[in-house]
Amino acid sequence: xxxxxxxxxxxxxxxxxxxxxxxxxxxxxxxxxxxxxxxxxxxxxxxxxxxxxxxxxxxxxxxxxxxxxxxxxxxxxxxxxxxxxxxxxxxxxxxxxxxxxxxx
Amino acid sequence: xxxxxxxxxxxxxxxxxxxxxxxxxxxxxxxxxxxxxxxxxxxxxxxxxxxxxxxxxxxxxxxxxxxxxxxxxxxxxxxxxxxxxxxxxxxxxxxxxxxxxxxxxxxxxxxxxxxxxxxxxxxxxxxxxxxxxxxxxxxxxxxxxxxxxxxxxxxxxxxxxxxxxxxxxxxxxxxxxxxxxxxxxxxxxxxxxxxxxxxxxxxxxxxxxxxxxxxxxxxxxxxxxxxxxxxxxxxxxxxxxxxxxxxxxxxxxxxxxxxxxxxxxxxxxxxxxxxxxxxxxxxxxxxxxxxxxxxxxxxxxxxxxxxxxxxxxxxxxxxxxxxxxxxxxxxxxxxxxxxxxxxxxxxxxxxxxxxxxxxxxxxxxxxxxxxxxxxxxxxxxxxxxxxxxxxxxxxxxxxxxxxxxxxxxxxxxxxxxxxxxxxxxxxxxxxxxxxxxxxxxxxxxxxxxxxxxxxxxxxxxxxxxxxxxxxxxxxxxxxxxxxxxxxxxxxxxxxxxxxxxxxxxxxxxxxxxxxxxxxxxxxxxxxxxxxxxxxxxxxxxxxxxxxxxxxxxxxxxxxxxxxxxxxxxxxxxxxxxxxxxxxxxxxxxxxxxxxxxxxxxxxxxxxxxxxxxxxxxxxxxxxxxxxxxxxxxxxxxxxxxxxxxxxxxxxxxxxxxxxxxxxxxxxxxxxxxxxxxxxxxxxxxxxxxxxxxxxxxxxxxxxxxxxxxxxxxxxxxxxxxxxxxxxxxxxxxxxxxxxxxxx
Numbered sequence: 001x002x003x004x005x006x007x008x009x010x011x012x013x014x015x016x017x018x019x020x021x022x023x024x025x026x027x028x029x030x031x032x033x034x035x036x037x038x039x040x041x042x043x044x045x046x047x048x049x050x051x052x053x054x055x056x057x058x059x060x061x062x063x064x065x066x067x068x069x070x071x072x073x074x075x076x077x078x079x080x081x082x083x084x085x086x087x088x089x090x091x092x093x094x095x096x097x098x099x100x101x102x103x104x
Numbered sequence: 105x106x107x108x109x110x111x112x113x114x115x116x117x118x119x120x121x122x123x124x125x126x127x128x129x130x131x132x133x134x135x136x137x138x139x140x141x142x143x144x145x146x147x148x149x150x151x152x153x154x155x156x157x158x159x160x161x162x163x164x165x166x167x168x169x170x171x172x173x174x175x176x177x178x179x180x181x182x183x184x185x186x187x188x189x190x191x192x193x194x195x196x197x198x199x200x201x202x203x204x205x206x207x208x209x210x211x212x213x214x215x216x217x218x219x220x221x222x223x224x225x226x227x228x229x230x231x232x233x234x235x236x237x238x239x240x241x242x243x244x245x246x247x248x249x250x251x252x253x254x255x256x257x258x259x260x261x262x263x264x265x266x267x268x269x270x271x272x273x274x275x276x277x278x279x280x281x282x283x284x285x286x287x288x289x290x291x292x293x294x295x296x297x298x299x300x301x302x303x304x305x306x307x308x309x310x311x312x313x314x315x316x317x318x319x320x321x322x323x324x325x326x327x328x329x330x331x332x333x334x335x336x337x338x339x340x341x342x343x344x345x346x347x348x349x350x351x352x353x354x355x356x357x358x359x360x361x362x363x364x365x366x367x368x369x370x371x372x373x374x375x376x377x378x379x380x381x382x383x384x385x386x387x388x389x390x391x392x393x394x395x396x397x398x399x400x401x402x403x404x405x406x407x408x409x410x411x412x413x414x415x416x417x418x419x420x421x422x423x424x425x426x427x428x429x430x431x432x433x434x435x436x437x438x439x440x441x442x443x444x445x446x447x448x449x450x451x452x453x454x455x456x457x458x459x460x461x462x463x464x465x466x467x468x469x470x471x472x473x474x475x476x477x478x479x480x481x482x483x484x485x486x487x488x489x490x491x492x493x494x495x496x497x498x499x500x501x502x503x504x505x506x507x508x509x510x511x512x513x514x515x516x517x518x519x520x521x522x523x524x525x526x527x528x529x530x531x532x533x534x535x536x537x538x539x540x541x542x543x544x545x546x547x548x549x550x551x552x553x554x555x556x557x558x559x560x561x562x563x564x565x566x567x568x569x570x571x572x573x574x575x576x577x578x579x580x581x582x583x584x585x586x587x588x589x590x591x592x593x594x595x596x597x598x599x600x601x602x603x604x605x606x607x608x609x610x611x612x613x614x615x616x617x618x619x620x621x622x623x624x625x626x627x628x629x630x631x632x633x634x635x636x637x638x639x640x641x642x643x644x645x646x647x648x649x650x651x652x653x654x655x656x657x658x659x660x661x662x663x664x665x666x667x668x669x670x671x672x673x674x675x676x677x678x679x680x681x682x683x684x685x686x687x688x689x690x691x692x693x694x695x696x697x698x699x700x701x702x703x704x705x706x707x708x709x710x711x712x713x714x715x716x717x718x719x720x721x722x723x724x725x726x727x728x729x730x731x732x733x734x735x736x737x738x739x740x741x742x743x744x745x746x747x748x749x750x751x752x753x754x755x756x757x758x759x760x761x762x763x764x765x766x767x768x769x770x771x772x773x774x775x776x777x778x779x780x781x782x783x784x785x786x787x788x789x790x791x792x793x794x795x796x797x798x799x800x801x802x803x804x805x806x807x808x809x810x811x812x813x814x815x816x817x818x819x820x821x822x823x824x825x826x827x828x829x830x831x832x833x834x835x836x837x838x839x840x841x842x843x844x845x846x847x
Binding site for chain 1: 105107108109120123136139140141142143144145147148150182185186187188189211212214215220221223233234235236237239242243244245246247248249250312313314315317323325326327329436438439520
């Protein structure tokens, strides 16, 4: 009888583990809940009404944990703006960079 | 994009402010800023200042000719910071973001795009927008959960921008059922191949968000990122992600060196791209390559072009730019701004015909081009202050049209003005649907890929595209194209039949007619027909030819597996083939020189030819013959001619990558046809030299024949030989007699 209870307990624990493990893995590495922030860095809390009519700022919100400056050095963000200058091309003076911002 | 410093307002075209949000909010078409995630030039000016903060500090800037601030309202609209959720939130509403940008609500766009709330008011209307957040998106404490956001963007998010722009360039639409891609159907996402690149030169890790890029043919964007994406070869040769290793069993290995994988594996696309981008009306008009409008469900085949850097044939779409410019005093042609073209088009209304019936008039006849340029000259003289010289030009079909000093039309080509050309790399088909799966005629026939019409000018004099055949663009001429087709689609497949037919004919001959005369080995060889050097020539030539024939047939019939089994690789087999070809060529030259006197035709050869050497008679028929009979002489001249053609074409093929396409296209079929003729001729020669004339093989070893055999088969030579021997004996006897008398 005692042996049967032990097996039942083991099975129950195993079942619990199987259910809980994927959920634990899914949660691993995820950031905790966060507040939206305005462009000045102030918290936006629509529940309490704090700055609730202001747009959120990705720089202040995402950039609180992620390296916004490093991320935005990528081509998708610069699109040639990091090399843009008047006189970029002598043959085609209207071309100012090698990206969509400045290229004709 | 407007320059930073400008001499006059007329010189300012698109400012960064208008780049972000110029356009009618009611029109769903995206603005330039729609396809820019923010940050960079949408956040900072060219001196590194935030636009909004600087304009607040220096409000007079918007009245200056500073290209970053000219007529802008950054201080009210705010800037567009990098909108992370544009890529990392699968439920992002890109259309709502576009509308906010057009309302000039720049800093509010990210909030609306992510669906976090709604915005009322528009900066464009002079209002201060207000946000009303959707409380359902927030936790009870006012925080947000990460659960909705993803690390690796979904294709849907990439396609917000790449779907629209690539549709025009390539007809591409990832995930479109009418336009399938075998990779997409197997669950690959954009980010599978376009991963984040670690750029060691900048000392930053993948956080820098440099996204791996494919290739482009021309000046393209972001050259530092070219070819950072996974290539076909990389995955399919290394087995990355379980990619199957290609067998290419029916494909000539030489094709794998000359064609990009995409050339065969993207045989067609199911969505219409641009044929031309025409700005003559002062707005961008996309002229579809097929169908009635760009994006229509319509099947088309990409153009093939030789990649200028890689040399491989690559599928592309060339968008023919149609525009007006002005050749200024520095000789450079400056494209006109839309705002400069619009008044020209206003004056031309009703004077330019819509020849092709697409609803948009096109400037295509000499009269219309002349009218356009004359009107353009008038308008520029009245309105534009940015040019030192007014000399308008019209660009269409890769040609520059302008008026000479007498006001007459003249055309020229300016190599610096390239037609925008876009590589096609998506919508990949599996092997069974690729070009070549049904044989050479998929391309090498008048119904095939190479005979496809390619537009080189969007509007000819009748308003229809001017086309040339794909093959001509790759260097073929009509004659060399037909010659190649004849070889690949007729002679090559027929070779097996010809070979079987020859073997059958020889078997029939052996059974019905049978071998001739006595076996040569039964008689003692007293006369030398072939000297040692002749036997060596023959042996070297024979062995090298057998090697070349076997390897050549493996190449011709694409037996890649057998080639790799025997030689390890195609390249090694190729080197062996041409090395042995040199041996064959040199020994053949030796043979040609050594035997050419014996191979000259004599009057008595007519008799041999008349009775066909007796080979068609069951009776013993002998005809006059010298050292070589007429049949052997014919064989000599046949092999001489085709040895020379196969040798010349073979040498050209050794330097295949360096010769012109036109020369290459002649040499390949010439080499193949020469080889096929030689193989058939040598098989016939071998039969006659062995089975049909028993014991003749002894000639290869000893070079000697019996007097009886020589009298029967080469009577003229025999008589000459006997006579020569008798004269020699007489001379020796005479010399012997003199010696005796003297002693």
